[in-house]
């Protein structure tokens with residue numbers, strides 16, 4: 001297990017330019033969408049993160065051939081060689097569930113391990129299953145696996161009871177090869193879903209309502225090869241915006257889409273952080289001498305993202321006053337808080353709320369990363385803590401941030417990976 005060591009002097013000034021990578025949560029469904037055609041797919045702006053390697057291992061087992069050259073991926077699934085996503089891979093990465101819809105649609109059969117809970121909550125997949133059943137699949141849950149079968153999926157109307165990003169993606173992909181029209185209602189609005197829809201359209205799918213809650217898909221079997229660019233990672237960008245704000249820095253973020261960051265920008269500005277749009281692909285962030293406290297409630301896009309909750313919690317430890325952070329998406333996403341307490345933060349958790357009292361001086365300590373965004377929040381806290389902060393189990397960080405410590409180092413942080 002790797003560790004990261006950060007040596008803070010309490011107030012380092014991060015300064016410079018940072019290039020944001022492609023979005024982890026957009027590339028994973030795009031890779032599984034390549035199961036929908038036997039032709040070649042080319043994806044650009046691939047983030048080189050562990051989850052990408054995990055999904056590629058899974059895809060190889062299903063019959064994919066691929067080459068990854070820098071940030072470009074060529075992938076082709078001429079024939080499906082297996083319809084099974086094993087427990088081992090699904091445990092390593094829940095997003096493996098995204099092969100369920102496309103495998104079933106193309107091959108008429110899919111066997112995928114049930115993901116179960118994870119570090120941030122119970123995370124059921126009932127909405128994926130109900131939707132596929134409505135498309136005509138017969139689904140059995142046995143021995144910890146989902147066994148789905150359908151000779152041909154049939155278009156229908158599906159209304160999601162609750163917003164689900166992965167559920168929307170799985171159903172969209174399945175609907176592309178279904179017979180007739182599928183109407184998906186109460187779809188999630190995350191930019192990663194629009195990015196997937198645009199890719200499916202390039203593959204020949206007929207989709208109306210991209211970026212809206214109701215999406216209509218006319219099945220068009222077969223789909224064909226296409227080239228597509230993955231959108232920038234709005235959560236990586238948000239993490240760097242908070243890094244700039246916390247360190248009283250002066251950072252320019254490039255290769256981003258500022259319109260995907262509106263809620264995050266609005267919250268940062270409310271706290272006094274200066275953010276300036278330089279052009280359609282870049283922003284400058286400058287930290288405020290005094291950070292103003294505020295309450296945050298996570299909600300589906302365009303609301304405040306749960307994937308930025310942990311990072312904002314750290315920012316609020318540096319704000320004057322009390323902030324109430326309410327987590328509405330996942331039921332156990334406060335594991336970073338015990339670690340932040342070790343650094344001297346004053347935070348109490350009560351149900352779905354974290355009550356943060358600031359401003360507290362943080363002091364370096366040994367901590368443990370528990371999930372991806374919790375790890376990012378510990379890195380942010382380490383940047384401003386006095387002395388040395390050690391973050392153990394940083395593999396979580398590698399799942400979703402490309403070269404985070406190298407990028408921070410270029411900006412002036414004293415951060416390094418140490419082997420154990």
Ligand code: EPU
Nearest residue numbers: 025095123124125126127128163164165166167329330372
């Ligand atoms: N839910 C159900 N039933 C379902 C599906 C979801 O009850 O069938 C619940 C979940 O338990 C959760 C809520 O609905 O409480 C939202 O889950 P959703 O399906 O939207 O999340 P996801 O697809 O599993 C994606 C991202 C997460 C991100 C969430 C919310 C990917 C690969 N993952 O997960 O990203 O937090 O949407 O925005 O896209 C991360 O990057 O750190 C991360 C966890």
